[in-house]
Amino acid sequence: MSVVPVQMGLDDHMPIYEIPAPYRKVATLPQLERMIARALEADVVAIDTETRPRARNLPLDGKSRKYHSLTAGLNEAIGICISFRLPSSPPTGEHHYLPLRHAASTKQLTIEQVRAPLDRLLLAPHIRKVFHHAKFDLNVLRADGFEVAPVPEDTLLAASLVPLHELPRVDGPDPAAVLEERYTRERPSLGLKSLACRHLDPAADRHERAITSFRETYARRRGVHLQDVTYDLLPVDLMVPYAAGDTRFTLELFPLVSGFLDAAGERLYATERALIPILADMEYRGARVDRAFLERAGGEYQLAIDQARADVYRAAGRSDFDVDSTAQLVRLFGEAGLVLSGKTASGRASLDKAALVRLAKSSPLAAAVSAYRKATKLKGTYVDSLLEKLDHTDHVHCSLKSHGTRTGRLSADGPNLQNIPPAMRAAFIPPEGWTMVMIDYSQIELRLVAHYSRDPVMLDAFARGDDIHTRTAIEVFGPTDDPEEAARRRKIAKNLNFAICYGAGPARISEMSGEPIEACKGHLERFYRVFARLDRWKKEVVLRARATGEVANLYGRRRWLPILRDASRRHTREYWKAERVAVNTLIQGSAADMFKETMVNVAEFLRARKARSRIVLSVHDELVFYVPPEEAGLVPELQRVMEQPSIAGELLVPLAADISHSIANWRDKRSGWTR
DNA sequence: GTCCCTAGCTG
DNA sequence: ACGTAGCTAGGGACT
Numbered sequence: 001m002s003v004v005p006v007q008m009g010l011d012d013h014m015p016i017y018e019i020p021a022p023y024r025k026v027a028t029l030p031q032l033e034r035m036i037a038r039a040l041e042a043d044v045v046a047i048d049t050e051t052r053p054r055a056r057n058l059p060l061d062g063k064s065r066k067y068h069s070l071t072a073g074l075n076e077a078i079g080i081c082i083s084f085r086l087p088s089s090p091p092t093g094e095h096h097y098l099p100l101r102h103a104a105s106t107k108q109l110t111i112e113q114v115r116a117p118l119d120r121l122l123l124a125p126h127i128r129k130v131f132h133h134a135k136f137d138l139n140v141l142r143a144d145g146f147e148v149a150p151v152p153e154d155t156l157l158a159a160s161l162v163p164l165h166e167l168p169r170v171d172g173p174d175p176a177a178v179l180e181e182r183y184t185r186e187r188p189s190l191g192l193k194s195l196a197c198r199h200l201d202p203a204a205d206r207h208e209r210a211i212t213s214f215r216e217t218y219a220r221r222r223g224v225h226l227q228d229v230t231y232d233l234l235p236v237d238l239m240v241p242y243a244a245g246d247t248r249f250t251l252e253l254f255p256l257v258s259g260f261l262d263a264a265g266e267r268l269y270a271t272e273r274a275l276i277p278i279l280a281d282m283e284y285r286g287a288r289v290d291r292a293f294l295e296r297a298g299g300e301y302q303l304a305i306d307q308a309r310a311d312v313y314r315a316a317g318r319s320d321f322d323v324d325s326t327a328q329l330v331r332l333f334g335e336a337g338l339v340l341s342g343k344t345a346s347g348r349a350s351l352d353k354a355a356l357v358r359l360a361k362s363s364p365l366a367a368a369v370s371a372y373r374k375a376t377k378l379k380g381t382y383v384d385s386l387l388e389k390l391d392h393t394d395h396v397h398c399s400l401k402s403h404g405t406r407t408g409r410l411s412a413d414g415p416n417l418q419n420i421p422p423a424m425r426a427a428f429i430p431p432e433g434w435t436m437v438m439i440d441y442s443q444i445e446l447r448l449v450a451h452y453s454r455d456p457v458m459l460d461a462f463a464r465g466d467d468i469h470t471r472t473a474i475e476v477f478g479p480t481d482d483p484e485e486a487a488r489r490r491k492i493a494k495n496l497n498f499a500i501c502y503g504a505g506p507a508r509i510s511e512m513s514g515e516p517i518e519a520c521k522g523h524l525e526r527f528y529r530v531f532a533r534l535d536r537w538k539k540e541v542v543l544r545a546r547a548t549g550e551v552a553n554l555y556g557r558r559r560w561l562p563i564l565r566d567a568s569r570r571h572t573r574e575y576w577k578a579e580r581v582a583v584n585t586l587i588q589g590s591a592a593d594m595f596k597e598t599m600v601n602v603a604e605f606l607r608a609r610k611a612r613s614r615i616v617l618s619v620h621d622e623l624v625f626y627v628p629p630e631e632a633g634l635v636p637e638l639q640r641v642m643e644q645p646s647i648a649g650e651l652l653v654p655l656a657a658d659i660s661h662s663i664a665n666w667r668d669k670r671s672g673w674t675r
Numbered sequence: 676g677t678c679c680c681t682a683g684c685t686g
Numbered sequence: 687a688c689g690t691a692g693c694t695a696g697g698g699a700c701t
Contacts, residue, residue: 322697326680344680345681352683381684385695404692413692415693498689502691504688508689
């Protein structure tokens with residue numbers, strides 16, 4: 001920065017900073033009115049919010065740095081950045097920071113003062129608003145009563161769909177490093193600063209570094225944690241170029257990045273964009289949780305944990321170790337003469353569930369550790385942490401990332417509501433008097449495998465509506481009248497079917513099905529003789545991917561796998577993994593993009609009918625809805641919408657979506673829909 | 676405080 | 687060579 005601060009760390013003695021061009025502060029009504037008037041003449045306006053954790057999101061206690069999530073907003077706006085460029089603007093554009101909730105001594109407008117002018121811009125129908133990660137800002141703005149229309153553009157989502165390694169670089173990187181990255185790195189960071197440094201200005205992070213250094217000094221002098229030095233405590237003039245820099249980069253990245261979208265990319269981007277307000281709304285409203293159920297379950301699990309821990313110490317004959325420490329347990333097992341055959345990824349002796357199950361018959365110690373692990377997992381990850389995250393209306397708000405996976409699936413965190421075990425699904429309940437409706441695709445990935453491979457047996461199975469695992473069992477092992485044998489064969493067949501999607505070998509099939517490994521080798525060979533087209537398709541996928549270094553799914557979503565075309569890395573562990581990834585990405589990714597399209601179609605269906613029903617959760621191939629009693633008639637229609645994505649007509653297999661419902665909770669459901 | 680490792684939950 | 691895609695918790699080693 002241009003001016004060295006003379007004094008730091010006191011709100012009322014903030015150092016004076018000079019705001020460099022082309023950045024501007026908007027702190028008075030005339031300045032705001034002038035800025036909005038000019039913005040309304042622009043075709044594209046970049047917008048960003050600066051935030052702090054909500055004031056009531058206080059640390060849990062002195063030592064924990066975790067915050068309560070008491071409200072959907074999670075973060076509170078402290079200021080808004082707005083950038084645009086008119087023909088009459090300087091060539092570098094006009095970039096503004098509008099402080100709203102900075103330290104009291106700061107000259108700034110209030111939310112209510114800016115509401116009307118800002119609404120004119122945020123709702124202007126003809127202006128494209130571009131954000132980097134719009135969903136976040138939409139919810140921050142919503143917490144202050146602002147809406148944005150039309151649906152914003154998003155440079156983060158556009159960048160997630162573009163071959164970033166083909167974009168021109170401005171940071172003059174070492175050519176060897178670029179080459180290495182082309183061959184090894186699947187996807188560079190999608191962070192705004194990272195994209196800006198690579199493609200706009202190598203020094204794009206200079207203001208961020210200035211801010212960080214200020215915060216570090218402030219934290220040191222005040223004796224507080226760095227993360228407690230929130231941005232609203234900083235001198236506003238120091239914030240202006242940093243904050244408005246973000247919208248400057250967003251504005252400049254937008255045409256650059258979206259210019260690299262191909263036709264399929266444009267279509268995928270349209271779906272991603274349509275998902276922004278849908279996911280934002282799911283996050284904002286959250287899922288209702290039965291707090292009393294969780295508290296009860298927590299007590300029961302605690303008893304089970306205490307019991308299991310005592311069992312472990314008794315079986316071990318000593319108690320000078322930590323049951324939570326796998327390393328100490330491995331040592332203990334070794335001293336007790338228990339042999340651990342499996343290995344971890346790093347080659348050490350593994351004491352995972354499979355190892356414990358192998359030993360459980362002969363060792364009470366192993367059985368007790370299993371019980372302990374199960375109870376601590378459920379209580380720690382699902383009961384206690386979920387309770388901490390409930391808001392004052394007992395709703396939990398996760399964050400859904402549309403760009404969170406390399407296949408196209410959504411990812412969820414804070415908490416992850418996509419891996420709630422059945423026992424804990426009982427804690428998720430509908431609003432009073434409403435029904436929870438679950439609609440999930442039946443065997444979506446195997447249907448896509450059948451489509452891709454055109455395997456006649458598999459296509460026939462789905463055309464006839466067979467149970468695919470039973471049909472596979474009959475095709476591979478022949479018919480049997482013994483129901484027990486049929487069940488055993490179906491289990492193996494199910495694992496064989498999953499093996500296609502994941503690329504599992506005999507060892508994994510053996511572990512999953514409990515059959516001997518040698519037998520599984522034979523099963524796999526027979527399986528690929530029966531479903532010969534399937535094996536051929538997988539080989540073709542790999543051959544094509546070797547030539548191009550990438551795969552593209554049914555919607556044209558691409559995943560770069562540069563290692564596949566690098567002959568020098570052939571026959572390495574990473575290479576073989578990339579082959580499995582190539583196949584899995586087509587299957588999982590095609591299903592994911594179909595599912596995203598379905599979410600958009602379902603949300604549009606509900607919107608068009610002004611329905612109160614809403615999507616609550618999205619778990620890869622399942623949607624969970626809250627449905628009020630008077631909208632029961634919509635449910636079969638939702639099912640039909642789900643069965644008719646745009647690609648349904650081109651698929652060689654029928655799609656099927658199954659309904660289940662419950663007025664109680666997510667676990668205790670009944671299949672079908674009748675009333 | 677950071678990071679990695681191991682484990683375990685989901686589709 | 688032989689299990690895809692995620693997130694989170696805890697221990698343990700490091701700074």
